[in-house]
Amino acid sequence: MPKEKVEVLVEGGKATAAPPLGPALGPMGVNIGQVVSDINKKTSSFQGMQVPVKIFIDRETKQYEIFIGTPPASGLIKKEVNLEKGSGKPKHEMVADILIEQVIKIAKMKETATLGKSLKEKVKEVIGTCQSMGILVEGKPAKETLRDIEAGMFDEEIRLEKTELTAEELAKLEEEKKRLAEDLAKRKAEFEKVAKAIIAEMAGKARGEIKAKLVQAGIPDEMIKELLPIEGAAAAPGAAPAAGAAPAAGAAKEAPKKEEKKK
Numbered sequence: 001m002p003k004e005k006v007e008v009l010v011e012g013g014k015a016t017a018a019p020p021l022g023p024a025l026g027p028m029g030v031n032i033g034q035v036v037s038d039i040n041k042k043t044s045s046f047q048g049m050q051v052p053v054k055i056f057i058d059r060e061t062k063q064y065e066i067f068i069g070t071p072p073a074s075g076l077i078k079k080e081v082n083l084e085k086g087s088g089k090p091k092h093e094m095v096a097d098i099l100i101e102q103v104i105k106i107a108k109m110k111e112t113a114t115l116g117k118s119l120k121e122k123v124k125e126v127i128g129t130c131q132s133m134g135i136l137v138e139g140k141p142a143k144e145t146l147r148d149i150e151a152g153m154f155d156e157e158i159r160l161e162k163t164e165l166t167a168e169e170l171a172k173l174e175e176e177k178k179r180l181a182e183d184l185a186k187r188k189a190e191f192e193k194v195a196k197a198i199i200a201e202m203a204g205k206a207r208g209e210i211k212a213k214l215v216q217a218g219i220p221d222e223m224i225k226e227l228l229p230i231e232g233a234a235a236a237p238g239a240a241p242a243a244g245a246a247p248a249a250g251a252a253k254e255a256p257k258k259e260e261k262k263k
Contacts, residue, residue, distance in 0.1 A: 004028055006055040012046030015039040015053075028057045030064055042068045045109060049075055073129045076106045081177065087134020089220065093184055097136040097176040100145075100154045103127060105163035120158050124149055139176070188223075195219045195227050 006024045008015075015021055015036050025032045035055065043051045052069035070076070074086065081096040100123075107122035116122040124146060131142030138145050148154065165173075194217055202210045207228060214224050 003056045003058050006057065008053050008055075009050050010039060010043065010053055012049050012051050013040050013044040014047070015043070025055070025057075028059060028062075028064075030057055030062050035064060035066070038066055039068075042066060046071060046076075048079060070110050073106060073110055073126055074133060076109055077126070077130060077133060077135065080106060081135065081173065083135075083177070086132070088222070090132055090134035093134055093187075094136050094141075094180050095134050095177070095184070096180065097139055097173055098130060099165060099169065099173065100138055100157050101162050101165050103130070103137060104158060104161060108161065108163065119161065120149065120155075123154075123158060136176075136180075191219050191223055192227070195223055199227060 006028070008021050008024065010021065017032050017036055021036065022032055025035055039053055043053070049071045051071060054067040054069070055064055056067070057064045077098065078084070078086070080102045081098050083096050087093045087095045103123050103126050104119070107119060107126045110122065110126070116125050127137050127142050127146055127149070130137050135142070138148070195214055198213050198217060199210060202213060211224060211228060214228065
């Protein structure tokens, strides 16, 4: 007799007999409390994240097997460094730092869901994800740490599968994250100051010319879109005209009429 399959999504370490799990297991005749307990043991390292779970059940013997999926590596990285989201510009803006022990921990969590055959290869995959999220590894850009991995700098940590950090190391990482956030805010303020000065200096010139000057000054594209009005866009009532926009024809004609009445 083929085994029955139950698939659910549970919060790591917090599965309960409530829907959807309980009602799905009820008709199978298994000990629901025991299944829930086993799931929570297997998912305890994923607390705060939604984890896919598959349960295969033999209705005759009531035996079951539990298979735990893992969240994406990006989700595990964000949880490990206590981050809501990665960088919008990962090549230029760093938002957090992560240590090799944390990378090894994530690589072990993703053991069955990565392409690498050895733990070292899996570690490199996780570091690649850090690179795409704007996260430093061991205080360096991920590319540099990958070169260190290739050179064998962290072979001992990987061989010992070291995953634990001291309270002092965790505190330093949190301080580093705050410093990166402050640097990011400071850089954004500096870019905004330069951009506004350029726009004011080039008032009356074509938008394309102003944009080219902003790009040349290294102003991020998102900030350019935010600060530089689009030519031809309808202005809100009472709003100042866009940079380089000519006065409305009606307004130009109306001024002389008012002067004539005064005469």
